[in-house]
Amino acid sequence: MIYGLSVNANETIEEIVKKSVIMEKLGFQFVWVADLPSQRYSPAIASVIAEKTKRIRIGLGLLSPFLHSPSQIAHSLITLTTFYGDRFELCIGPGDKDQLKRVGVESSKLDNIPKLLLKAKEEIVKELRRNMLKVRIWLGAQGPKILRLARFFDGVLLNYAHPRFVSWAIKKISLPSKYSVQVGIYAPSYIYLKKEEEPYQLLRLSSLIVATGTSNSVLKKFNLYDKVAKAKEELEKGLTPEEILSHYPSDFVEDFAIYLHCTELDGYLSKLEEIGVKHVVFGYPQNFSLKTIQDLAHSLFKL
Amino acid sequence: MLLDLGLTSETPASEFIKMFKLAEKGGFNCLWIGEDLEKPYDIFVQASIALLRTSLKVGTGITSIYFRNITNIARAAAGLHEIGRNRFRLGIGVGGIQALKKLGISPRKPLSAMREATFLLRKIWNGETITFKSEKFQLKNYYPRFGLKQKIPIFFGVRGLKMLELAGEIADGVILSGPKTYLQKAIEIVKTNARKAGRTENDVNLIVWIPTILISKREELEFAREVVTVVLADTPRNVLNMSKIDVEAVMEIKNTLKRGLNIAARLVTEEMLNDVVFYGDPQELCSSMRSLEKYGINEIVFGPPFGINKENAISKIARTWRRN
Numbered sequence: 001m002i003y004g005l006s007v008n009a010n011e012t013i014e015e016i017v018k019k020s021v022i023m024e025k026l027g028f029q030f031v032w033v034a035d036l037p038s039q040r041y042s043p044a045i046a047s048v049i050a051e052k053t054k055r056i057r058i059g060l061g062l063l064s065p066f067l068h069s070p071s072q073i074a075h076s077l078i079t080l081t082t083f084y085g086d087r088f089e090l091c092i093g094p095g096d097k098d099q100l101k102r103v104g105v106e107s108s109k110l111d112n113i114p115k116l117l118l119k120a121k122e123e124i125v126k127e128l129r130r131n132m133l134k135v136r137i138w139l140g141a142q143g144p145k146i147l148r149l150a151r152f153f154d155g156v157l158l159n160y161a162h163p164r165f166v167s168w169a170i171k172k173i174s175l176p177s178k179y180s181v182q183v184g185i186y187a188p189s190y191i192y193l194k195k196e197e198e199p200y201q202l203l204r205l206s207s208l209i210v211a212t213g214t215s216n217s218v219l220k221k222f223n224l225y226d227k228v229a230k231a232k233e234e235l236e237k238g239l240t241p242e243e244i245l246s247h248y249p250s251d252f253v254e255d256f257a258i259y260l261h262c263t264e265l266d267g268y269l270s271k272l273e274e275i276g277v278k279h280v281v282f283g284y285p286q287n288f289s290l291k292t293i294q295d296l297a298h299s300l301f302k303l
Numbered sequence: 304m305l306l307d308l309g310l311t312s313e314t315p316a317s318e319f320i321k322m323f324k325l326a327e328k329g330g331f332n333c334l335w336i337g338e339d340l341e342k343p344y345d346i347f348v349q350a351s352i353a354l355l356r357t358s359l360k361v362g363t364g365i366t367s368i369y370f371r372n373i374t375n376i377a378r379a380a381a382g383l384h385e386i387g388r389n390r391f392r393l394g395i396g397v398g399g400i401q402a403l404k405k406l407g408i409s410p411r412k413p414l415s416a417m418r419e420a421t422f423l424l425r426k427i428w429n430g431e432t433i434t435f436k437s438e439k440f441q442l443k444n445y446y447p448r449f450g451l452k453q454k455i456p457i458f459f460g461v462r463g464l465k466m467l468e469l470a471g472e473i474a475d476g477v478i479l480s481g482p483k484t485y486l487q488k489a490i491e492i493v494k495t496n497a498r499k500a501g502r503t504e505n506d507v508n509l510i511v512w513i514p515t516i517l518i519s520k521r522e523e524l525e526f527a528r529e530v531v532t533v534v535l536a537d538t539p540r541n542v543l544n545m546s547k548i549d550v551e552a553v554m555e556i557k558n559t560l561k562r563g564l565n566i567a568a569r570l571v572t573e574e575m576l577n578d579v580v581f582y583g584d585p586q587e588l589c590s591s592m593r594s595l596e597k598y599g600i601n602e603i604v605f606g607p608p609f610g611i612n613k614e615n616a617i618s619k620i621a622r623t624w625r626r627n
Contacts, residue, residue, distance in 0.1 A: 009448075012499060037374050038445070038446055038448045038451055039378065039449070040378050040381060041378045041382050043345055043347065043379075044348060044379055044383055044386065045382060046348075046356070047351040047352055053354045067372055071306075072371065075343050078343045078345075079316075079344045079345040079348040080314040080345075083320075083348075101443060102442065102443050102446070103373075103442060104372070104440065104442060105372070136460045238443060239444075279627055
C-alpha cells in the first residue's frame, strides 16, 4: 500500500513546506497538493515543495479541466518536470460543483462531462508527449458516470472513505483484467492518538463538503439523500459550508471521512486492501498540524 | 533608475536558470517574465522557481487576463507573494491578440475587463467574499481562504491611449513598450491621469521594456535591423501614430517582409533603429537606457534579444551599469 497526505488547505506556504519536509522524513511516499478555487494555486505550491524536498512524489490535484484548460494543466506539469525531474503525478476530475460555480464555471450546464473530461485527459497526454514526457494521470471520481472512465486512466482516486462506498465504486469500475489501473482513495481524514476538537470540527466541515458534492444517485443508493439534500440547497443559495455546518449531524464523518483512533487504522486499511485499494491519500485535516501528521505516521509505519 | 532583466516564458529551463542567476550576481533589481502563450511553460511556476532561487524581485510581464480564470491569477499571485516574501509583482494585460485567437479566445471589451480584473484581484487578496457579474467575470459568493497582509503591486502592460489613461488611474505600475518617441507621450498620459485620479506621480511605477541588443561588431548591426523590422511589423498603428515613425514607411516594411526578413530589414532607417531598440556596445547601451531617466522612468528592462551571446551580454551590461 502506498500512503500520501494532502496539503494546501488553510495553511500558509511556510507551513506547507514544513509539513512536506516532515512527511518525506516520516516515510510518506506522496504529498498531494489540493487545488480548490478558494485555495492557493497548486502548481506554484508544488514547485516550492519540490524545491525543499528530495524524493517524495508530488501529486497535483484534484485539478479540474473546467477551471484550468488542459493545455494549462499540461504546461504546469511540463514546467515542474523540466525543472525538478520525474516526481509529479496528476489527478483530474470534474471538481467541486459548488466551488466552481462560485468562480463562474457552471459545470451543471456542461454537456456530457465524462466526454469532456476524457477529451481533456487526451489533450494533456498529447501535449506531454509532444514534449517527450509521461506523467501518471489519475482520475478523481465519485459518481457512476465518471467511474466508468477509469479504464482510460493510469489510476483512479475515489473520493470515498467508507469501505462499503469504496467496494461499490470498485464494482462500478468493473475493469477487465487487461487494464492495469491502480485504485486509490482520497478522503478527508483524522487519525488521532488523542482526539482534539479543532481538527475534528474541520473534519466535519470537509465531510460536509464531500457529502454535498456527492451525486444524488449515489446518495440515494446508500439512503443518504434526505440527510444531504438540504445542505445542497443551502450551498446553492450561496451560503458557505462553514455557515451551514452547525445544522448537520456529526455522523457525516462516518460515511464521508476516515475518522479513526490510531489503533483502528490497521483494521481499516486491511479492509481496503482486501477490496483492491493500493493507494491511500489522507486528506484534510490530517495535515492540520505536525502532531496530526506524526500521529498518522506512527500508526502507519510503526515508528 | 534600476536595471531589470526581461525573459520570456519560452526560455528553456537551463538557460532560464543561468540567466536569472547571472542577473542576481550582476545586481539586477527585478526579473520580468513575459508569457508566450504558445509555448509549454507555466509562467507562475517559473516565477516561483526564480523567487525561490534568487533574491530578485520577480514579475509576470505580462500574463493575459483572458487566458486564465481571474481567481487562478489571484491565487497564483497570492502564493508567489508568500513564496517571495513581498518580492512578487503581477503584470497583467490583454495579451497578444493573434496568440489568443489561436487559442480560441477573442478579447472583448478589454478596457472594462482590465478595470474589473484589477478591482477583483484586490478584493480577492483582501480576503473578501465576492459577488460580481460582468460580461467577462462572474463570481458568486466566492470566498478565498487566503487573505494577504501586504498589497501585491499590479502592473499594466498596455499601449493604447485609453489603457494608458486607465493605468494612470488605477495601476501600481506600467510596463511600457514601443518606440521611444511614443514612450514620451505614453508617460505623460499615465502621469496626467494619475494626477487626475488624485494620485501622485510616484504612485505609478514606470518600467520601460523595449528590445535591447548588445553589438560588438559592425556586422551585428544587420541583426539589430532585422529585430527592428519584426518589432515594427508587429506594432499597432495607434502606437505608431503616437511616435515620430513614418507609418507609411512601416507599411512598406510590412509588405516587403513577405519577400524576406533581410530584404525588409534594408528599409529600416537609422532613425527607426534609434527609436525602436536600445543597441550598441555596453557603454552606448547603458547610456541610451539611462537617457530615459529624465522622463521619470523608474526601471529599465534589459530584455530579448540581448545580442548574439545572451549570457555574455547580461554580464557585460551588469558590469557597465554598475560602473556608471
